[in-house]
C-alpha cells in the first residue's frame with residue numbers, strides 16, 4: 001500500500017491534532033490528496049504545511065461540524081475542486097473534561113453528543129450522495145473503547161455519543177453497501193495525544209499501563225494504521241465493523 005491511495009481524495013476531520021493529524025499525514029504519505037478539516041484554523045494550516053513539506057498533497061478545510069451548511073459546503077467543495085471524494089475519516093469530537101452522570105450539565109450533554117454524533121450524520125448525509133454517484137466510498141468513524149465496555153471511568157455523554165456512532169456505522173453500512181461504499185468504526189483506548197495526556201494523572205497513566213495487555217498506551221500512528229487499512233481498496237469486504245485498537249484492554 002506504499003502509494004495505494006494515489007489519485008484518491010480524502011477529507012479527515014479533527015485533523016488539526018492527534019489521531020486525525022496522524023491519519024491525514026499517513027493518507028497523504030500513501031498518495032492521497034487530503035483535505036485537512038478542523039475548526040482550529042491554525043492547526044489546519046500547520047498540518048497542511050507539514051504534509052506539503054513532506055512531499056504530499058493537502059488542502060485546507062476550516063469548518064464547524066456543528067453546522068450542516070458548513071459541513072455540506074466543505075464536503076461539496078472538496079469534491080468539486082478535486083473531481084472526486086473517495087474517503088471521509090471522522091476523527092473530530094472527544095470530550096472536554098471528565099464528569100460523572102449526576103454532575104453532567106445539560107448543555108455539556110448536547111455539546112458532546114453533537115460534536116461526535118450529529119457531526120457524523122452530517123458528514124454521511126453530505127458525502128454519501130457523492131460517493132453513490134461514483135459507486136465507491138470509504139467512511140471511517142473514530143469511536144472509543146468507552147462505547148465497548150463499562151469498566152473504565154468515562155463521562156456519560158461521551159459513552160452515549162460513541163455508542164451512537166457504532167449504531168450509525170452499522171446502519172450506514174447497511175444502507176450504502178450496495179453502492180460500493182463501506183462504513184466502519186475504529187475504537188481506540190488510550191492514545192498518546194496531547195488531549196489524553198492533559199486529562200490523565202500520572203497515577204491514571206500508570207494504572208492504564210498495568211491493566212493493558214501490551215503494557216502501554218498507543219501512539220496516534222498505531223490508530224491511524226488501522227484507520228488507513230479500512231480506507232483502502234483492499235478493505236472492500238469489511239463493512240459495518242468496529243475495529244478495536246486497544247492493546248487488548250477490552251477483548252470482545
Ligand SMILES: NC(=O)c1ccc[n+]([C@@H]2O[C@H](COP(=O)([O-])OP(=O)(O)OC[C@H]3O[C@@H](n4cnc5c(N)ncnc54)[C@H](O)[C@@H]3O)[C@@H](O)[C@H]2O)c1
Nearest residue numbers: 014016018019039064065092093094142144190191193195
Ligand atoms: N486520544 C484518545 O485517547 C482517544 C481514545 C479513544 C477515542 N478517541 C477518539 O478519537 C478521536 C480523535 O481523538 P484525539 O484525541 O486525536 O482528538 P483531539 O481532542 O486531540 O482533537 C479533536 C479535534 O476535533 C476538532 N473539533 C472538535 N469539535 C469540532 C467541530 N465542531 N468542528 C470541527 N472540528 C472540531 C478539534 O478542534 C480538535 O482538533 C476523537 O473522536 C476521540 O473521541 C480518542
